[in-house]
Amino acid sequence: MATTLYDKIWQAHLVDVEYVKDAKKTSETGEEGLIYIDRHLIHEVTTPQAFAGLDEKSRKVRCPERTFATMDHSISTRSLALDACGPTNKLQLQTLADNCEKHGIVLFPVGHQKQGIVHVMGPELGLIQPGMTVVCGDSHTATHGAFGALAFGIGTSQVEHVFATQTLKQSKAKSMKVQVNGSLPIGITAKDIILAIIGKIGHAGATGYVIEYTGEAISALSMEERMTVCNMSIEAGAKAGLIAPDKTTFDYLKGREYAPKGDDWTQAMAYWTSLMSDKDAVFDKIIELNATDITPQVTWGTNPGQVIGVNQPVPKPSDFSDPIDKDSANKALKYMDLIAGQKLSDITVNNVFIGSCTNGRIEDMRAAAAIAKQGKVAPGVTAIVVPGSVSVKQQAEAEQLDKIFIEAGFEWRLPGCSMCLGMNDDFLKQGDRCASTSNRNFEGRQGRGARTHLVSPAMAAAAALAGHFADVRDYQ
Amino acid sequence: MTNTGINIHTGTAMPLNQANVDTDQIIPKQFLTAVTRSGYGKHLFHDWRYLDQHEQVPNPDFVFNKAQHQGASVLLTRENFGCGSSREHAPWSLDDYGFKVVIGTSFADIFYDNCINNQLLPVQLASETMDQLFAIVENDPAAQITVNLQDQKVSVGDLSVTFEIAEQHKTNLIKGLDTIGQTLELDDKITAFENNLPEWQRA
Numbered sequence: 001m002a003t004t005l006y007d008k009i010w011q012a013h014l015v016d017v018e019y020v021k022d023a024k025k026t027s028e029t030g031e032e033g034l035i036y037i038d039r040h041l042i043h044e045v046t047t048p049q050a051f052a053g054l055d056e057k058s059r060k061v062r063c064p065e066r067t068f069a070t071m072d073h074s075i076s077t078r079s080l081a082l083d084a085c086g087p088t089n090k091l092q093l094q095t096l097a098d099n100c101e102k103h104g105i106v107l108f109p110v111g112h113q114k115q116g117i118v119h120v121m122g123p124e125l126g127l128i129q130p131g132m133t134v135v136c137g138d139s140h141t142a143t144h145g146a147f148g149a150l151a152f153g154i155g156t157s158q159v160e161h162v163f164a165t166q167t168l169k170q171s172k173a174k175s176m177k178v179q180v181n182g183s184l185p186i187g188i189t190a191k192d193i194i195l196a197i198i199g200k201i202g203h204a205g206a207t208g209y210v211i212e213y214t215g216e217a218i219s220a221l222s223m224e225e226r227m228t229v230c231n232m233s234i235e236a237g238a239k240a241g242l243i244a245p246d247k248t249t250f251d252y253l254k255g256r257e258y259a260p261k262g263d264d265w266t267q268a269m270a271y272w273t274s275l276m277s278d279k280d281a282v283f284d285k286i287i288e289l290n291a292t293d294i295t296p297q298v299t300w301g302t303n304p305g306q307v308i309g310v311n312q313p314v315p316k317p318s319d320f321s322d323p324i325d326k327d328s329a330n331k332a333l334k335y336m337d338l339i340a341g342q343k344l345s346d347i348t349v350n351n352v353f354i355g356s357c358t359n360g361r362i363e364d365m366r367a368a369a370a371i372a373k374q375g376k377v378a379p380g381v382t383a384i385v386v387p388g389s390v391s392v393k394q395q396a397e398a399e400q401l402d403k404i405f406i407e408a409g410f411e412w413r414l415p416g417c418s419m420c421l422g423m424n425d426d427f428l429k430q431g432d433r434c435a436s437t438s439n440r441n442f443e444g445r446q447g448r449g450a451r452t453h454l455v456s457p458a459m460a461a462a463a464a465l466a467g468h469f470a471d472v473r474d475y476q
Numbered sequence: 477m478t479n480t481g482i483n484i485h486t487g488t489a490m491p492l493n494q495a496n497v498d499t500d501q502i503i504p505k506q507f508l509t510a511v512t513r514s515g516y517g518k519h520l521f522h523d524w525r526y527l528d529q530h531e532q533v534p535n536p537d538f539v540f541n542k543a544q545h546q547g548a549s550v551l552l553t554r555e556n557f558g559c560g561s562s563r564e565h566a567p568w569s570l571d572d573y574g575f576k577v578v579i580g581t582s583f584a585d586i587f588y589d590n591c592i593n594n595q596l597l598p599v600q601l602a603s604e605t606m607d608q609l610f611a612i613v614e615n616d617p618a619a620q621i622t623v624n625l626q627d628q629k630v631s632v633g634d635l636s637v638t639f640e641i642a643e644q645h646k647t648n649l650i651k652g653l654d655t656i657g658q659t660l661e662l663d664d665k666i667t668a669f670e671n672n673l674p675e676w677q678r679a
Contacts, residue, residue, distance in 0.1 A: 015665055015669045016665045034662065036670075046563065049564075059656070088509045092510075137564075138562055139586060155562055155567075155593060157564060158593065164659070164660065166670075173585075204582065234560075237556065260676050268676055271674075328496060421561075422506075423506070443500070444501070444504060
């Protein structure tokens with residue numbers, strides 16, 4: 001029978017076939033299984049209670065060697081001191097360090113050469129490989145699907161389950177193919193692709209599905225760009241997002257620290273090159289987009305599905321036929337302090353954030369710097385650039401991108417999650433309006449009463465220079 | 477973790493008539509720096525519930541602060557509840573506040589699993605049924621809603637509807653099973669799986 005990439009990875013990780021047979025078939029796909037987890041990434045926020053749970057029952061971490069830790073969410077981007085954001089954050093960071101030491105888990109703490117946002121650090125070390133199952137107590141684990149890995153976020157109880165057993169009980173999700181045809185116009189980025197997809201299928205449009213992204217426009221993307229696309233799969237509600245591995249994937253992995261070497265590489269390649277959906281594989285749902293139709297995207301509302309092209313007017317609630325969408329639009333316009341019909345170029349911003357696990361990689365820094373060097377940050381705008389990892393920071397500095405940013409009036413910070421969620425001191429005030437390269441524009445996400453508009457790194461840099469939303473294609 | 481089971485629950489409802497309620501609303505990020513599982517209930521829906529950051533001034537317009545809904549243990553909501561972040565602090569805060577059941581049109585995947593793992597029963601009902609439930613509670617905030625997990629039934633007054641739930645979720649909720657303990661009993665199979673991996677895939 002023809003199978004999808006998701007089917008193949010699922011099948012290859014079923015630990016207990018009898019468990020599957022015995023399970024009553026009540027999930028939507030009728031399949032349940034105990035699946036093996038190849039890679040477990042952890043950070044300070046979603047693990048302390050899981051470690052405590054192990055300790056209560058005197059359980060051990062089964063595979064510390066499959067587990068890698070970093071500090072990213074609650075750290076300062078101005079100082080390497082663990083207490084820079086107060087004693088509560090320090091205690092959480094120290095708890096991670098203590099737990100990793102106790103259980104023999106490799107940790108890349110603040111100040112370490114390999115530290116970074118968990119979804120930036122993992123791939124750049126070669127920890128994520130095609131065909132793997134990857135979990136982390138963080139919804140943006142979807143990022144790693146860019147490698148053709150089945151990667152998804154889990155809760156803390158599940159983190160504890162993986163610690164103790166290296167497995168997870170899962171219901172198999174349905175499959176969705178999202179095909180992006182043609183080639184991207186100049187000035188259009190991976191961020192615009194994924195925002196356009198979420199805009200089309202909706203904020204919960206992929207709930208219960210694993211997405212596989214295919215098509216000419218996806219194949220043409222670099223690994224960094226593919227990670228941006230897969231990263232926001234969760235913003236459409238998807239369990240995971242996958243892209244079949246190809247030469248781009250293998251070229252990226254070759255030579256990375258934790259990638260297979262020598263004979264292992266040869267054997268790995270033999271397996272990895274088999275990882276694709278069969279030509280006649282059946283998907284439960286298929287969505288198609290034309291890359292040539294995609295314009296620079298800007299969210300106007302309070303969920304990532306509320307998104308428009310930069311030259312479209314802010315929508316009217318009456319544009320929506322579904323009463324729930326209409327109600328959501330009304331609430332969003334009120335919270336965002338926007339007027340239906342308003343032009344985006346008339347909306348001023350006083351903050352710009354460039355960074356996060358969505359857009360904190362070297363290519364994002366380059367794209368933002370290419371715009372930043374064309375001007376100065378507008379008066380009244382605070383703009384910060386937060387590289388996704390120490391490695392990204394060093395590469396950017398080697399290319400003197402930091403100088404471009406600083407010269408233009410941006411702040412150049414230390415790596416971390418930063419203002420994507422503001423668990424440190426990088427958060428906005430009531431009424432602030434931010435052009436942000438992050439992944440969520442929920443109410444209060446970047447600070448209580450603050451307003452977030454999701455955009456690509458180039459669009460964020462353009463907004464910083466203009467002081468309002470601007471079409472990045474005018475800067476090419 | 478081990479919990480006591482849940483089977484039949486009766487209580488009044490909190491009608492949160494809104495779609496796409498994300499976990500950033502349920503429990504904002506500033507409360508995620510704690511290292512324990514308890515004490516999140518007072519911060520539940522912080523931004524909507526309080527007018528000030530110190531939680532001293534309740535927002536009189538928010539449904540959680542209406543006198544007629546105090547003591548509710550069944551949360552009514554709409555589609556895509558719990559979307560966004562994977563933070564398990566969301567069900568921890570709902571549970572700590574006193575909710576035993578969340579009834580909505582649909583739930584985000586990770587949130588749903590997190591509920592199951594915390595003995596918080598997520599019940600999915602059709603949008604039209606939710607309309608009826610909201611209408612009943614608006615009419616009579618003291619209406620007692622009974623959720624019977626064994627029979628997969630929600631009843632209030634003359635209304636009685638059934639709901640779907642995966643068998644293994646139902647079993648775990650009713651028996652309050654230690655899911656890690658269950659999996660650890662399969663240790664031989666996990667070891668066999670690991671021994672079967674090609675050398676290059678072994679850690």
